[in-house]
Amino acid sequence: PHFIIYLPKSQKNVCFNIDSEPGKILNLVSDPESGISVNGQLIGGKKPKNGKLSTYFGKLGFYFQSEDVKVEISTETITLSRGSRTSILSWSDTAHLINQRVRVSLKKEKTVTITLDKEMSFSVLLHRVWKKHPINVDFLGIYIPPTNKFSPHVHGLIGQFMHEPKIRIFNERPGKNLEKPEASLEVKGHTLTVTRGLQKDYRTDIVFGTDVACWFVHNSGKGFIDRHYKDYLVPQLYSFLKW
């Protein structure tokens, strides 16, 4: 999974990858105060490519504790559960599921948008691949706007950046590869070496994406994210971070 964090005040994009294993669940947003958690479960490609198995988000879980609503989005179905009752839609439908404050809007074979009242929204994109591809598998992307109103203590791989950290990028210089400049990134008391690169935003073009230039933090975001990425592994799709 490729993370792109847009920092509105600094007007900069910072990106990092999390390289974990299929089956693991990463916490993206943990906000016990608002009662919201967002987690993503990893799946692997059909087989390794160049000795490396790619991982993607195959399932995303949204928990809205105050509504007792859980939304699970996989590459096949979209499930809304409230208490013990469930409604399931498939990606072949265009539909809306409305449960009091939570609205799930599904656009056939494209996106699911979850809104909580009108204050918060989350978009999930479906990436369908050619079924017979020897390596690639269907996967999901998630987009969370920085305007979402979380509590001051929200955390998670994405949530921690809702309250924007101060950063300073300086000393831009040629990198080891002349075409990939490097720079120094000062954040959270660390000074990190970052590399200029391009990531993709697929919201307007699901196949080719739109290039997003960003400063890439190596080693699974070490120094940019709080603690280590393994601290963001959670046991279930609706878990909150314990620490």
Add this chain to the structure above:
Amino acid sequence: SVSGESGEMLEDDDKITLYSYKVQSTITSRSANTMIQSKVVNNSPLPQNVVFDVQIPKGAFISNFSMTVDGTTFTSSIKERTVGRALYSQARAKGKTAGLVRSRALDMENFKTEINMLPGAKVQFELHYQEMKWRRLGAYEHRLHLQPGRLAKHLEVDVWIIEPQGMRFLHVPDTFEGHFDGVPVVSKGNQKAHVSFKPTVAQQRKCSTCSETAVEGELVVMYDVNREVKAGELEVFNGYFVHFFAPDNLDPIPKNILFVIDVSGSMWGIKMKQTVEAMKTILDDLRAEDQFSVVDFNHNVRTWRNDLVSATKTQISDAKKYIEKIQPNGGTNINEALLRAIFILNEASNLGLLDPNSVSLIILVSDGDPTVGELKLSKIQKNVKQNIRDNISLFSLGIGFDVDYDFLKRLSNENRGIAQRIYGNQDTSSQLKKFYNQVSTPLLRNVQFNYPHSSVTDVTQNNFHNYFGGSEIVVAGKFDPAKLDQIASIVTATSANAELVLETLAQMDDLETFLLRDKHADPDFTKKLWAYLTINQLLAERSLATTAATKRKITKTILQMSLEHHIVTPLTAMVIENEAGDERMLADSPPQDPSCCSGTLYYGSKVAPDSIPSWVNPSPTPAVPLHLKAAPVMEATPPPHVIRVEND
């Protein structure tokens, strides 16, 4: 004489030979057309009466009949009934009769033609009828009644099924007690299937030395379509559209259910025994989140409990014991029984004891007319209508033929339910259970179908109180192909835990290529389904019409449609005449049997097809700002991860 295989004789003692008996049935997206053809030869030196007697499903519409007698062809035309009768009386055919005879069978009626054949004469009969396949308990069932009456040199039954949605399963159960094991041949693809039944003469014999035919019964084909992928299917063709809606993957909505059981004296014996047996199974099937009670009535009304109770094991066990102890006797006070049931539900609702997301049902089981209390059926109907709340559905089961089924049907249709007649014999239990199973799993409430474009017209009933698992709601309509090349639909409903808004878009030519590729596919299927639904809904509306003027208006529309679509309905008759027009027969529909058979589980209502409920606000996807900082194009790091499906 005409010989069979190995020179064996096929004639019966009366020297009549059945040369061929063919049944061909094509189902295109639940629209079924069936042709039955029989060729007979009279090998006797004497004239003989020959009967062409076929059973057709009640609710099917006969669309054509022809008969060729030694080169003279009789063809049919559809006329308004009085016109048909008048034509018939002008030129009654000699030695020939035809008619539609209502049978005591619950779901079939007989079409019978009898002619007097001269020695050596050859006759060919051919009948066509149309019907719609309704989904029940998770499958469509296509029944073909085979009754050649004697051994046939060529007996061929072919069923072609074409379902664009794709078939989830198809099978042909054994309905001949194993006699024809291995004879039906099934070939099934994803969207098409063919079932063939062609027993040889030897296979047709009841035993190796018998001359009677074992082909007497029903060939049944059961299938269902794929539903996992989409919740609904909108099919558009030739200026008509049909919308099939049967979502899976929904949790059941809790139900509040009141069983109102007739325990008058006439229920004594096998009827009560069977009812008790069915009720025990039904009670065991209740879910923990359901609430229920039992009201039994004769000239008095009793309740097992005065209120609804949760369907716990203890309560169910207690209710079963109560029912087992009932001894039928006395008269029948339907009015009080229903009012008591309605009162229990209303009280529970007033006290806030009902889950706001639950569904309320009353199931009335009765075998006779009221004999105590309010006797006037129209007054009972009025009392129920005045007291029942909008969120309660009333379903009625009439046991046997002594009950006024028409009354039960009106009562139920008026109160968001349906009625059904069942036999009062050793099958009562299974029929009762089967009926209950159709309503035991409510999955959606308040289902409304909207087609926002103004070019969409003549939409059939599009507003339904409930949707039950295992069934299917079908809505159809017309549109102007010159103004629209696609149909948009918005279906709104409430599930166990959410409001649902389902949007579907179907293109005009989505089906064209698919249908053109198969010679068996019926290109008129959308039109026929629309006509079938409309006529049946109009017939039901007609029986509920409160004024003569309304009734006349509906009658006129039904008649117009029946003539336009060339089908025999309760308002039309089939005139069968020779080329000269001097010999006629009349196949006149029996008086409308109210126990027949729109076939549907739903009696809905109509709302303007573009009137989307106010709470539906299909909001556009929120504009999430795209925070892209302009940057020089650089080689991406890490390695590119674009997945390009087209270039694979």
